[in-house]
Structure formats: C-alpha cells, structure tokens
Amino acid sequence: xxxxxxxxxxxxxxxxxxxxxxxxxxxxxxxxxxxxxxxxxxxxxxxxxxxxxxxxxxxxxxxxxxxxxxxxxxxxxxxxxxxxxxxxxxxxxxxxxxxxxxxxxxxxxxxxxxxxxxxxxxxxxxxxxxxxxxxxxxxxxxxxxxxxxxxxxxxxxxxxxxxxxxxxxxxxxxxxxxxxxxxxxxxxxxxxxxxxxxxxxxxxxxxxxxxxxxxxxxxxxxxxxxxxxxxxxxxxxxxxxxxxxxxxxxxxxxxxxxxxxxxxxxxxxxxxxxxxxxxxxxxxxxxxxxxxx
Amino acid sequence: xxxxxxxxxxxxxxxxxxxxxxxxxxxxxxxxxxxxxxxxxxxxxxxxxxxxxxxxxxxxxxxxxxxxxxxxxxxxxxxxxxxxxxxxxxxxxxxxxxxxxxxxxxxxxxxxxxxxxxxxxxxxxxxxxxxxxxxxxxxxxxxxxxxxxxxxxxxxxxxxxxxxxxxxxxxxxxxxxxxxxxxxxxxxxxxxxxxxxxxxxxxxxxxxxxxxxxxxxxxxxxxxxxxxxxxxxxxxxxxxxxxxxxxxxxxxxxxxxxxxxxxxxxxxxxxxxxxxxxxxxxxxxxxxxxxxxxxxxxxxxxxxxxxxxxxxxxxxxxxxxxxxxxxxxxxxxxxxxxxxxxxxx
Numbered sequence: 001x002x003x004x005x006x007x008x009x010x011x012x013x014x015x016x017x018x019x020x021x022x023x024x025x026x027x028x029x030x031x032x033x034x035x036x037x038x039x040x041x042x043x044x045x046x047x048x049x050x051x052x053x054x055x056x057x058x059x060x061x062x063x064x065x066x067x068x069x070x071x072x073x074x075x076x077x078x079x080x081x082x083x084x085x086x087x088x089x090x091x092x093x094x095x096x097x098x099x100x101x102x103x104x105x106x107x108x109x110x111x112x113x114x115x116x117x118x119x120x121x122x123x124x125x126x127x128x129x130x131x132x133x134x135x136x137x138x139x140x141x142x143x144x145x146x147x148x149x150x151x152x153x154x155x156x157x158x159x160x161x162x163x164x165x166x167x168x169x170x171x172x173x174x175x176x177x178x179x180x181x182x183x184x185x186x187x188x189x190x191x192x193x194x195x196x197x198x199x200x201x202x203x204x205x206x207x208x209x210x211x212x213x214x215x216x217x218x219x220x221x222x223x224x225x226x227x228x229x230x231x232x233x234x235x236x237x238x239x240x241x242x243x244x245x246x247x248x249x250x251x252x253x254x255x256x257x258x259x260x261x262x263x264x265x266x267x268x269x270x271x272x273x274x275x276x277x278x279x280x281x282x283x284x285x286x287x288x289x290x291x292x293x
Numbered sequence: 294x295x296x297x298x299x300x301x302x303x304x305x306x307x308x309x310x311x312x313x314x315x316x317x318x319x320x321x322x323x324x325x326x327x328x329x330x331x332x333x334x335x336x337x338x339x340x341x342x343x344x345x346x347x348x349x350x351x352x353x354x355x356x357x358x359x360x361x362x363x364x365x366x367x368x369x370x371x372x373x374x375x376x377x378x379x380x381x382x383x384x385x386x387x388x389x390x391x392x393x394x395x396x397x398x399x400x401x402x403x404x405x406x407x408x409x410x411x412x413x414x415x416x417x418x419x420x421x422x423x424x425x426x427x428x429x430x431x432x433x434x435x436x437x438x439x440x441x442x443x444x445x446x447x448x449x450x451x452x453x454x455x456x457x458x459x460x461x462x463x464x465x466x467x468x469x470x471x472x473x474x475x476x477x478x479x480x481x482x483x484x485x486x487x488x489x490x491x492x493x494x495x496x497x498x499x500x501x502x503x504x505x506x507x508x509x510x511x512x513x514x515x516x517x518x519x520x521x522x523x524x525x526x527x528x529x530x531x532x533x534x535x536x537x538x539x540x541x542x543x544x545x546x547x548x549x550x551x552x553x554x555x556x557x558x559x560x561x562x563x564x565x566x567x568x569x570x571x572x573x574x575x576x577x578x579x580x581x582x583x584x585x586x587x588x589x590x591x592x593x594x595x596x597x598x599x600x601x602x603x604x605x606x607x608x609x610x611x612x613x614x615x616x617x618x619x620x621x622x623x624x625x626x627x628x629x630x631x632x633x634x635x636x637x638x
Contacts (some may be wrong), residue, residue, distance in 0.1 A: 185379035188346050188366075193393035193440075195367035204394070207383040 031272065038265035049262070056266035066250070066267075073225065076156070080163045080224035084132075087164065088171030089209075093201070095172070096179045103268060106176065113169035117227060118174045121234025124162035126259060148235065155245050156244040163228045171216050178212030179205070218282045222275070247271060294322035295357035295370075295480050297343065304338055312338045312402040313504050316349055320482065320497075325474050327483045329491035330501035331527070338457065340484045342449050345371050351619070364544035367396070371449040372441035375490050377457060380425040380440075386412075387421040390439045397444070404472035411443040417529060431462045437515045438470070442477060449474065449481040469492060488528050492516065500524050504568060517566075519628060520634040525564045534603040538563040538629065549597050552627040558583070562634035567593065567606040569626035576621035580605060583615060594618070594627065 001244040029035065040049040055178055088289070091109060098105055101195045106125045127135045128148040148158050182205060190204040229248050236243040248271065255264025296319060303315035307579040313335045320326045323331075328585070341347035343354065345366035353360050359368050380389050387574070390411055391404045412418045417433040427435055434454060443450055454470070455463045471494050474481050485491055491498050493511045500507045500523075502513060508520035519525035525533040538561050539546045545553045547563050556559070570578075578598060586593040594605045598620075604618065629638040 018343040084482065170467040181381065183377065185377055188344075189373070189375060189440075190381070191366045191394075192344065192373055193367065193373065194396040195365055195394070199396070204381055210383075228370065 004278065007180060016270045033270075034265045034268050040262050042261040044259040044261075046262050052262070054263045057270075060262065060266055060270070061188070066079070069245060069250050072156070072244050076160060076163075076228075076244070076246060077221055077224040079160050080167065080194075080212060080221040081217065084164045084167035084171055084220055084224075087215070088216075089166045089175050090214075091172050092175035092179055093205075095176055102131050108231055109172055112251065113173070114168060117166060117230030118234050120166040121159075121231035123244065124158050124165075125234055128158045130187065137142070148289075149237065152242060152244055155235060159232055159244065160226070162231045162235065167220060167223055174212055175214055176207065177207045182208045214282075218278065221278065225271075225274075294478055296320065296322050296355075297357075297448060297480060297482070298353075298355045299556070300353040300355070302339075302342065302344060302354055304335070304347065304348060304560050305350045306513060311504055315343075318353075318499070318506065318509055320480060322480055323478045325481045325483065325494060325496045326499060327485060327491040327495035327497070328499045328554050329485055329488055329527075330507075332486055333503075334501040335504040336486070336501045338481060340450055340452055343448070344371055345483060345542050347370050361441045370447040371450055372444055372446040373452065373508050374434075374437045374441050374446075376453040378425070380433060380436055380438045384423060385422050386417060386436050386439075388427070389425065389436055391442050393440065394395040402552065403620065405445050408439075411439040414442070415439050415570045431466060434458065434466060438473065440481075442473070446479065449479050451481065451483040452627075453485055454483075456485070456487070464488075470494070488530065491613065492528070498528075500527065503529070509603070518637070519564070520637050522564070522630045525628065530566050530592040531606075533566050533628070534598075534601075534605075535562050535563040535564050535630070536601045536603065536631075545627075547622070548578055548628070550622070552622055553625075553629060555629055555638055557631065557638050562630045562632050563637065564628040564630060565626060566624055567604045569623045570603075570605040570607075570620045571623060572607055572611040572618060573621040574619055578622070579622040580618050580620050581616070582618055585613075585615065 026265050037049070039051060039053060041052045042049045047124055083228070095109070097100065127133050127147065128146060129136060130178065133146075136146040141268055144156050186204065186208070187200075192202045194200045194203065225246065226248050228246060229252070232249045232253075236245060236249075237281050245269065251271070253266045254260045254267065258264075298319045299317055301315040301317050303311070304313040305311045308367075309403050328339060330336045338347055342349050343356075345361070345364065348363050351418055352357060353393065354362055356371070381392065386390065387408055391408045394404045394407060408421070409418070412421055415438055416433055417432070417439060420428060420432060420436075425436065428436065434457075437454065446473055451470070458466060466489060470483075483490075483494060492515075495512055497509060498512055498515045499509050502523050508515055508524045510518075515524060515528055519528065519533065522535060526535065537549060538552070540558070540561060543554045544551050545557060545561065545563065546564075552563060570580075577597065579597050580594070580598045580603065582594045582596040584595040586595070589609070591608050592611070594607060596603065596605075596615075611618075630636065631638060
C-alpha cells in the first residue's frame with residue numbers, strides 16, 4: 001500500500017510547529033536552564049552567580065540530610081505504590097463479581113479520583129487533627145498520642161494514608177477494566193481445569209492482568225514520587241522541620257524557601273535522570289515481555 | 294465412557310426468560326451427539342449447563358449415573374473445547390495442556406508423559422514450548438483438543454469449536470475431531486449452528502429451536518424424515534421445498550399430481566428434497582426455471598412451481614436452460630406436514 005505523504009517539507013513542519021513550540025517552551029527550555037543553573041552557585045538576593053562546576057552535586061551526595069530524604073522517598077514510594085495497587089486490586093476483583101448495583105458501587109469508588117491532592121492532604125490533616133480528629137481519637141483508644149507535624153512516624157503515616165487513599169480509585173478503574181477484558185471463556189476453561197478459585201486467580205487471572213499491572217506500577221511510582229507534592233505540602237504545612245518529606249518537596253523547600261537555586265536545580269536534574277531511567281525501563285525491558293497477543 | 298441423562302432439564306433466567314423448556318433425553322456411552330439449531334435456540338445454554346458453567350434451574354442431570362446438578366465444573370469429569378479456543382495466553386502449549394492435570398495432583402512425570410502422548414496424537418510435538426500467540430488457528434484448536442483429551446474425561450463438550458476456522462481447515466478438523474472421538478470412544482456433545490457439521494459428524498443429531506428440542510435422530514432420519522417443518526427447512530442445503538398440498542378424499546395432491554395418502558383433515562404442506570424431483574418428460578409438474586446454479590457434478594435449478602418458489606437438484610445432463618421443465622417426484626419421497634402445527638403427519 002502506498003503511504004500518503006507531503007510533497008514539500010514546509011507544510012508538515014508548519015503543522016507540527018505549535019506542538020514543537022509548546023514542548024520547547026515548557027519542557028526543553030526549563031530543562032536546559034535547570035541543567036545550567038545546577039553548575040552555578042546563585043546569590044540568594046539575585047545579585048549574580050558563580051560557576052562552581054559539580055560542587056552542587058558533590059554537596060548533595062555528601063549531605064546526610066539528602067540521603068535521609070532520598071531513603072524516606074524510596075520507602076514512601078514503595079509503600080504508597082504497593083498499598084494503592086493491592087487495595088485497588090482487591091476492590092476490583094470484588095467489584096467484578098458484583099452483579100446487582102454494580103454501577104452505583106463503581107461510581108462511588110471512583111468519586112475519590114475527583115479529589116485534588118492538596119484537598120486529600122487537607123482531609124488527612126482534618127482526620128488527624130490534634131484535638132478532635134477522628135483518627136487521632138481512634139489511635140488514642142490504643143494509648144497512642146497521635147501528633148501530625150511533630151512525630152516523624154505519625155506524619156509519615158498520615159502522608160502515606162492520604163496518598164494511598166487518593167490513588168486507589170485510579171488503579172481500581174484500570175484493574176476493573178483489565179479484569180473485564182479477560183475473555184470469559186478463558187476463565188471458564190480455568191474453572192473446568194481448576195477447582196480452587198484462589199489458585200485460579202494466581203495462575204490465570206493475575207498473569208493476564210500483568211500488562212495492566214505493569215502500566216499501573218509505573219504510573220504509581222511516578223505518582224508517589226511527584227504528584228504527592230500537594231499532600232506532603234498540606235500535611236507538613238510548609239514547615240518541614242524534622243518532618244518527613246519527599247525529594248520533590250525538598251527541591252521546592254531548598255529552591256524557594258532556602259533560596260539555594262543551584263542546589264535545587266541539581267536536585268531536579270537528578271530527578272529528571274530518575275524519570276528518564278524509569279521510562280527507559282518501562283519501554284525497553286518489561287513491556288515487551290508482558291504482552292501476550 | 295459415560296451415559297448422560299437429562300431428566301426434565303430446564304433453564305429459566307432470573308428475568309423470566311425461558312432459555313430451555315424442560316426436556317428429557319439420554320446420550321448413550323461413546324455416542325457423538327450433535328446439538329444443532331439457529332443462534333439463540335438454547336443449544337449453547339444446554340451445553341454450558343452440562344459443563345456446570347450455567348446453573349440448572351429445573352430437572353436433574355446425570356453423568357455416568359451421578360447427579361451433577363450441584364457438582365463443581367472441575368469435579369464433573371468433563372472437558373470442554375471452546376469456540377475461541379480459550380487457551381491461557383501466558384502459558385506455553387505444554388503448560389496449557391498440563392494445567393488441568395497439575396491441579397488434580399498428578400505427578401510431574403505422569404503429566405509430562407501424558408502431555409507428550411496427547412501432543413503426538415495431535416501432531417503438536419514441535420510446538421510444545423510455544424505460546425498460543427505463536428500458533429495458527431488450526432494449531433490453537435489442536436491445543437484446545439489436547440487440553441481436553443489429556444485428562445481422559447468421561448465426557449467431551451464442544452462449543453462450536455470450528456466456527457473460527459476458514460472453510461478448508463474446518464473440513465479437515467471436522468474429520469480429525471471425529472476420528473479422534475472414534476479412537477478414544479469418549480461420549481461427546483458437540484454444539485454447532487452448521488447443519489453440514491451436524492450431518493457429517495453426528496451419531497445422533499438433536500435439532501433445537503426456540504428452547505425446544507424439535508427432533509432427535511440419526512443424520513439419515515433427520516434428513517429423510519424430518520419431524521417438523523422447522524427440521525425440514527433447517528437441515529439440508531439447499532433446504533427441503535415446502536409447498537401447499539390439497540387433500541382430495543384420502544389422496545394428497547400437489548399441483549394435480551397424487552403424492553400420497555392420509556387420513557388427516559385440515560391444511561397440509563408437502564415437503565420434497567431438491568434431489569427428490571426428477572426431470573421426467575412424462576411428469577405432471579411443470580416448473581419454470583429462472584436461475585441455474587452450476588455446481589459441477591450437479592445443477593441447482595431455482596424457479597417456481599405453481600406460485601411457490603422451489604429449488605430442484607438435477608445431474609449435469611439435465612436442465613441446461615431456463616424456461617419450463619417437466620418434473621415428477623420420487624415415489625414415497627414427499628413428507629407431509631400439518632400446516633398449523635408444523636408437525637409431520
């Protein structure tokens with residue numbers, strides 16, 4: 001078949017131009033600026049900057065605080081990703097079996113998706129309010145005085161809880177549609193081959209959900225690394241102190257609170273490399289192996 | 294080998310739709326029974342009820358003397374071949390075939406031996422380590438067969454297994470399935486909407502329509518003595534010609550020619566197979582041929598007899614031109630049906 005094409009180069013370039021301009025202005029330009037400023041030490045009052053080479057990076061890697069935050073970010077991401085995927089999967093498997101009122105049930109579960117991250121964080125703050133938060137009172141029953149913003153672990157738990165709660169509906173929607181795209185006859189064949197519903201799930205349903213699961217894994221890692229900014233910000237109220245925070249939040253704190261634009265830029269470059277690695281990992285390594293048809 | 298007994302088996306959905314009217318019949322050990330009928334006639338529902346994938350809402354179903362109404366599909370000692378193969382896409386052919394055995398606690402060596410045996414029987418030995426996506430339609434169908442035979446079940450269930458294959462492969466697989474069933478001697482129930490498949494494969498055909506069984510009989514019985522007008526028009530390609538007939542005393546007359554006798558009163562229709570018309574210079578039936586279909590060994594003449602459209606099959610020495618042709622009917626070949634009920638007289 002003959003492929004349709006353009007005779008001249010100018011028309012396709014003209015058609016692509018708006019998209020290219022948007023990418024250039026909002027992606028490449030900031031990237032280049034960040035990369036450039038990560039090699040400089042900026043004057044906090046904006047009077048100039050000094051070239052320091054890799055000093056900003058060296059400072060970061062030797063900083064105990066940075067390593068601690070990186071470590072917390074990894075733990076946070078693993079926990080948020082794991083729990084939001086696991087809870088969503090359980091809900092989706094159960095919802096898939098619901099016959100009556102399935103629509104209502106699904107709609108109710110999806111509503112949370114419409115909540116913006118800072119609002120989710122705010123709800124967590126309310127739930128964990130020091131004097132009257134229902135969850136604070138709940139933990140009080142076990143003799144634990146819950147203190148968000150004071151106790152490191154308490155604050156971390158509130159952040160993780162809010163982040164998971166916020167992400168479950170998205171995962172739920174994808175898992176449910178993934179489950180429903182498994183051919184009915186394959187599940188029925190498995191019913192004839194295997195009596196145990198649990199082992200059927202792990203042998204047949206779960207592997208067939210793997211493409212969906214892998215896609216969600218990447219989405220959730222990205223979410224827990226970057227999109228939880230709003231939740232972290234609301235929970236720590238912009239006053240980090242001893243509170244847990246993620247790498248992305250530290251970029252903001254160092255750059256805009258601490259006025260260390262160079263160090264902050266170096267951090268965002270590191271995060272950029274991380275995202276790049278994740279993307280390559282997604283497209284090259286695993287996606288090829290998990291698709292069946 | 295197992296006998297399957299349907300005792301007033303019926304299926305009514307919660308919304309009140311009666312997919313299968315209560316019906317009783319049996320399938321003999323080792324028999325190849327084909328359920329045939331148009332889509333929506335309830336044949337797949339009936340098969341799925343045997344498999345345990347669809348709940349039985351009335352009656353009792355026994356396989357090999359055991360009532361299985363409330364038995365889990367995995368415990369019914371059946372194997373099913375699905376229309377779209379229903380292979381596990383993430384497993385190799387070897388694991389696909391062995392999966393049912395593994396879950397029944399068969400030892401690894403025994404599974405390997407049985408899978409090998411099934412694979413040689415089906416010419417699949419070279420494909421054991423492939424995934425289903427790397428196989429052709431016919432090979433996938435064989436894997437589905439392998440998955441069924443490897444467990445050595447009491448009963449095979451086939452749900453339109455050939456309808457996703459192209460015509461040539463379908464003919465070949467039809468023979469393979471039939472030969473395999475002969476060789477293994479396992480009782481089988483085969484669902485299809487294709488009357489050619491039903492005719493060629495069945496020991497007994499069960500013709501269904503609108504949730505009812507119209508006729509149970511050997512292919513020859515169903516073809517030559519259809520119990521109802523529905524069976525007459527559904528089985529056979531082209532179908533039986535159904536024409537209004539007159540009763541004159543005890544004589545049945547078709548366009549003036551006497552074709553039989555009956556004590557029945559009321560309107561009747563006569564059914565004549567296309568090949569039971571004979572070109573006959575002395576014949577009293579005058580057909581007006583409009584279209585001729587040349588099929589090599591024989592010809593199909595389409596036209597009108599009186600004001601009824603009919604199709605007549607003649608050998609290739611007759612009926613070369615359009616226009617009038619004189620016909621007679623083979624003695625005793627006409628079937629008579631009651632006009633109202635559609636039942637054979």
